[in-house]
Amino acid sequence: MLAKRIIPCLDVTAGRVVKGTNFVGLRDAGDPIEIARRYNEQGADEVTFLDITASSDQRDIILHIVEACAEQVFIPLTVGGGVRKVEDVRRLLNAGADKVSMNTAAVQNPDLVFDASSKVGSQCIVVAIDAKQVAPGKWHVFTHGGRNDTGLDAIEWAKKVEALGAGEILLTSMDRDGTKNGFDLPLTRGVSDAVGIPVIASGGVGNLQHLADGVSEGRADAVLAASIFHFGEYTVRQAKEYMAARGIEVRL
Amino acid sequence: MTIAVIDYGMGNLRSVSKALEHVADSEAVVVTADPAVVAAAERVVFPGQGAMPDCMRELDARNLREAVLAAAKNKPFLGICVGEQMLFERSEEGDVAGLGVFPGVVRRFPEAQMVDASGARLKVPHMGWNEVRQAPHALWSGIADGSRFYFVHSYCVQTITPGLTTGTTVYGLPFTCAVGRDNIFAVQFHPEKSARDGLQLLKNFVEWRP
Numbered sequence: 001m002l003a004k005r006i007i008p009c010l011d012v013t014a015g016r017v018v019k020g021t022n023f024v025g026l027r028d029a030g031d032p033i034e035i036a037r038r039y040n041e042q043g044a045d046e047v048t049f050l051d052i053t054a055s056s057d058q059r060d061i062i063l064h065i066v067e068a069c070a071e072q073v074f075i076p077l078t079v080g081g082g083v084r085k086v087e088d089v090r091r092l093l094n095a096g097a098d099k100v101s102m103n104t105a106a107v108q109n110p111d112l113v114f115d116a117s118s119k120v121g122s123q124c125i126v127v128a129i130d131a132k133q134v135a136p137g138k139w140h141v142f143t144h145g146g147r148n149d150t151g152l153d154a155i156e157w158a159k160k161v162e163a164l165g166a167g168e169i170l171l172t173s174m175d176r177d178g179t180k181n182g183f184d185l186p187l188t189r190g191v192s193d194a195v196g197i198p199v200i201a202s203g204g205v206g207n208l209q210h211l212a213d214g215v216s217e218g219r220a221d222a223v224l225a226a227s228i229f230h231f232g233e234y235t236v237r238q239a240k241e242y243m244a245a246r247g248i249e250v251r252l
Numbered sequence: 253m254t255i256a257v258i259d260y261g262m263g264n265l266r267s268v269s270k271a272l273e274h275v276a277d278s279e280a281v282v283v284t285a286d287p288a289v290v291a292a293a294e295r296v297v298f299p300g301q302g303a304m305p306d307c308m309r310e311l312d313a314r315n316l317r318e319a320v321l322a323a324a325k326n327k328p329f330l331g332i333c334v335g336e337q338m339l340f341e342r343s344e345e346g347d348v349a350g351l352g353v354f355p356g357v358v359r360r361f362p363e364a365q366m367v368d369a370s371g372a373r374l375k376v377p378h379m380g381w382n383e384v385r386q387a388p389h390a391l392w393s394g395i396a397d398g399s400r401f402y403f404v405h406s407y408c409v410q411t412i413t414p415g416l417t418t419g420t421t422v423y424g425l426p427f428t429c430a431v432g433r434d435n436i437f438a439v440q441f442h443p444e445k446s447a448r449d450g451l452q453l454l455k456n457f458v459e460w461r462p
Contacts, residue, residue, distance in 0.1 A: 121302035
């Protein structure tokens with residue numbers, strides 16, 4: 001059976017992991033390559049780098065990180081942040097990324113999803129959706145870190161990007177992100193049931209039960225988390241053992 | 253002693269070449285679009301990414317078809333992902349002819365069968381780590397039967413041919429995820445992205461004496 005995936009996410013700016021990490025035994029807790037290697041050793045199914053570099057003149061740094069990572073970490077790597085053009089997608093893939101995630105640019109220019117997936121294949125294109133509840137059972141797509149309501153219905157938008165050629169959806173609840181209260185399960189389920197492509201649940205993981213709930217109740221194909229792994233609260237391996245004990249298929 | 257990774261312009265070959273360098277003499281690995289380099293190589297890796305019609309077109313545009321067919325005749329040859337699919341006769345994807353090294357057709361996962369045992373919908377692309385049931389072959393050496401490899405694809409070879417199929421996976425239906433005959437081995441999954449077991453398979457290929 002296909003395993004549900006666990007994906008640690010690293011926020012990277014100007015070549016360094018931010019939000020902090022305190023792995024035991026790492027020479028340098030801010031080095032994205034070293035952290036990606038550690039997650040690989042723990043059995044992570046993929047790793048995601050989110051480039052949150054603000055200034056454009058430092059954008060190319062992520063390319064060097066992706067190149068170095070591809071030389072040492074032999075699991076799939078997704079990279080997002082600042083992707084505006086098909087050329088940005090191509091450069092990240094050539095550096096060694098397996099998938100490229102796009103968010104604001106896809107909202108502003110949905111043709112980008114079509115153009116990019118036509119050129120490089122749907123399997124490489126992830127559309128990240130930041131969603132916020134606006135009424136019971138209703139979520140809108142937000143951009144700019146949850147400040148800008150696009151007015152788009154999150155479930156309708158998910159269906160649209162699937163039709164445009166996205167190969168996967170990275171779905172983040174802006175209401176839950178950073179709260180450690182668990183995924184927004186109705187949102188996750190609503191999107192996952194509405195599309196035929198894999199959905200990664202994100203935003204709000206505070207414990208291992210939350211990860212299991214994302215799969216069993218949210219019907220996500222993969223779960224993404226940052227802080228519970230970064231701060232050494234749990235290893236990826238522990239998360240998988242927990243899920244396996246609840247009957248969820250994982251790669252151990 | 254050269255391991256040629258064939259580059260016909262379809263996607264990133266960095267992961268494949270770096271993974272090979274990890275398990276072989278790194279000097280030996282060359283990424284090449286030159287038919288003469290392919291012809292002179294001791295071993296050949298034939299990767300593929302994206303849509304098969306594009307892959308076939310680009311292969312021909314670079315005059316690599318003959319070099320690939322010649323290599324598949326007499327030297328250790330490893331096909332990966334669309335590089336595996338291209339070895340078959342035909343693909344439903346764009347209804348395109350393949351290289352015809354193996355009999356069989358590559359088909360899209362059939363919508364009607366995309367449900368699991370509990371009745372839940374199975375997503376396409378088939379993306380993630382799935383179990384591979386092995387048939388005996390030197391390239392599985394040191395890899396436990398049922399080990400998981402990383403897949404990402406929407407098309408696959410749905411016929412299972414004894415004597416040719418060396419690995420099967422179940423996703424809605426059983427399909428051939430590895431084939432082998434004489435000097436050729438080809439896999440639907442990505443060994444270069446499949447952590448330790450994937451590297452072991454590549455190492456086995458590098459050391460293989462078919």
